[in-house]
Amino acid sequence: MEGFGDENASVVSPVARWEHDAWRMYRFYLDKATPHAVYRWIGTLVIVAVYCSRLYYVRGFYIIVYGLGVYIVNLLSGFLSLLVDPEHEHADGPLLPTSCSDEFKPLIRRLPEFKFWYSFTRAFIIAFAMTFFPVFDVPVVWSVLLCSWTLLFVVTMGCEIRNLIRYKCILFNIGKQRYSGKKSPASTNVSCMA
Helix, strand or coil: CCCCCCCCCCCCCHHHHHHHHHHHHHHHHHHHHCCCHHHHHHHHHHHHHHHHHHHHHHCCCHHHHHHHHHHHHHHHHHHHCECCCCCCCCCCCCCCCCCCCCCCCCCCECCCHHHHHHHHHHHHHHHHHHCCCHHHCCCCCHHHHHHHHHHHHHHHHHHHHHHHHHCCCCCCCCCCCCCCCCCCHHHHHHHHHC
16 A cells, blocks of 8 residues: 555555554454464364354355355365476475485475465355355256266365375374484383382
């Protein structure tokens, strides 16, 4: 926005200043939530539960559910795919190991976890808001949409999982591996004598 850092800029309207301050506060709390993955996902599950209960209550909006499902499959595909496919592209950065003697390099995702969570949550909030407008309640055959989405999910996830298996990627890294090292002979003798 103009006028927030420039001393010679014209005076900014109160609405623009309020909008800027609201955006900064939103980004501040979003940045503070970044390291708290468990709490973020719990909050998202609450939003998903509210959305599902709303759908159960209104019994409609199948086209919104289908669009949301396709978007989630797209997000999952980005979350489970490699940043650089070693078979087709050569990267300047870290690569996956090709033999047992290579150093372990974890999966570098095309879509990081935080962006995946943010897009996932935002999609459910937008879909929830759309259920309040009857113009989006288009009459469709829900069974055809379900079959179409299931086929899309199986084909997409099958390709992504085959790639992960082919390149021996580890999906979830639960912290750094710790090595205990060798025990000294003196410590084993002391424990045997006690």
